Amino acid sequence: MGAQMLLTTTVGSFPKPTYLSKARNDYGKGRLSEQELSKLERKATEECIRLQEGVGLDILVHGEMERGDMVTYFAERMEGFGISGLVRSYGNRYYRKPVVKGEVKRDRPITVETFKFAQGLTAKPVKGMLTGPYTMCDWSFNEFYPDRRSLVLALAGEIRKEVLDLEKAGAKYVQIDEPAISTRPDEIDLAIEAMKIVTQGVKAKTISHICYGDFTAMYPRILDLAVDQLDLEFANGDFANLDIFKSPPFTKEVAVGVVDVHSHVIESKEQVKAGIRKALEVFPLENVYIDPDCGLKTRTWEEAEAKLKVMVQAVKEIKKELGLK
Numbered sequence: 001m002g003a004q005m006l007l008t009t010t011v012g013s014f015p016k017p018t019y020l021s022k023a024r025n026d027y028g029k030g031r032l033s034e035q036e037l038s039k040l041e042r043k044a045t046e047e048c049i050r051l052q053e054g055v056g057l058d059i060l061v062h063g064e065m066e067r068g069d070m071v072t073y074f075a076e077r078m079e080g081f082g083i084s085g086l087v088r089s090y091g092n093r094y095y096r097k098p099v100v101k102g103e104v105k106r107d108r109p110i111t112v113e114t115f116k117f118a119q120g121l122t123a124k125p126v127k128g129m130l131t132g133p134y135t136m137c138d139w140s141f142n143e144f145y146p147d148r149r150s151l152v153l154a155l156a157g158e159i160r161k162e163v164l165d166l167e168k169a170g171a172k173y174v175q176i177d178e179p180a181i182s183t184r185p186d187e188i189d190l191a192i193e194a195m196k197i198v199t200q201g202v203k204a205k206t207i208s209h210i211c212y213g214d215f216t217a218m219y220p221r222i223l224d225l226a227v228d229q230l231d232l233e234f235a236n237g238d239f240a241n242l243d244i245f246k247s248p249p250f251t252k253e254v255a256v257g258v259v260d261v262h263s264h265v266i267e268s269k270e271q272v273k274a275g276i277r278k279a280l281e282v283f284p285l286e287n288v289y290i291d292p293d294c295g296l297k298t299r300t301w302e303e304a305e306a307k308l309k310v311m312v313q314a315v316k317e318i319k320k321e322l323g324l325k
């Protein structure tokens, strides 16, 4: 009993090894071929799978070695998008933002090859990883559709095709991230309407990761997102936001973020165990998965590995305390 409880996973991104960051830069400057880059991306993906197996995670990710920005990556591979000039975001950070200039269309699978490659490396399940329609819209300029709703719903229909292709390729879990939801709680109805389209009739387990922590304005509405599991961050706010989910009761599976991805400091095992115990006071044991707060791409490879080791060890000891396998 209990082998299938408190399964451990991660949110999706892993740090890029130095050789890959260098290769991406060289490729951007035309000094490296696409083939060479892709070879190194696969090497890094394999290293990422081995790291996760080594640590002992239950559900793996491919690590997103081929991706830069989670919206731009998809926009560049769909019809209807262009890319803007440099736009200022936080402080002095500049980036290029996707621009919708025509009907959005996904002509061919975007993530399926990478998924198959990663899944082929391991006997453990690997999650399919997508960016949701609401976030795709919110982080792009719209110069074509009459309003945000028509763009979001059009994107939903296209992303749905990718979900179905991933499922066909054998994905047991498909994650459709919607980090932008928490920045615009006034538009949550639209995000909910779109997710219904994305996951309708899908048999793979569906997950959505929502970032940035303040769930007060969105709860319990987020329970209407048509996914089996919500993946939320808790460690960053020292688990204070758990209280929000006490009432009404949480009706989905939940992946509980128990290590802070924004900090270099490696949590102690006792700290992580305390977090898990708090979460189990709010969520039913059989619905709980354990993972870091968010993607690990801003950490170093060593920090990512160390945080995951502590996490897996903490889960083992909690399971023992509970009399689970």
Ligand SMILES: [Zn+2]
Binding pocket: 011, 179, 209, 210, 211, 212, 293, 294, 295
């Ligand atoms: Zn996140």
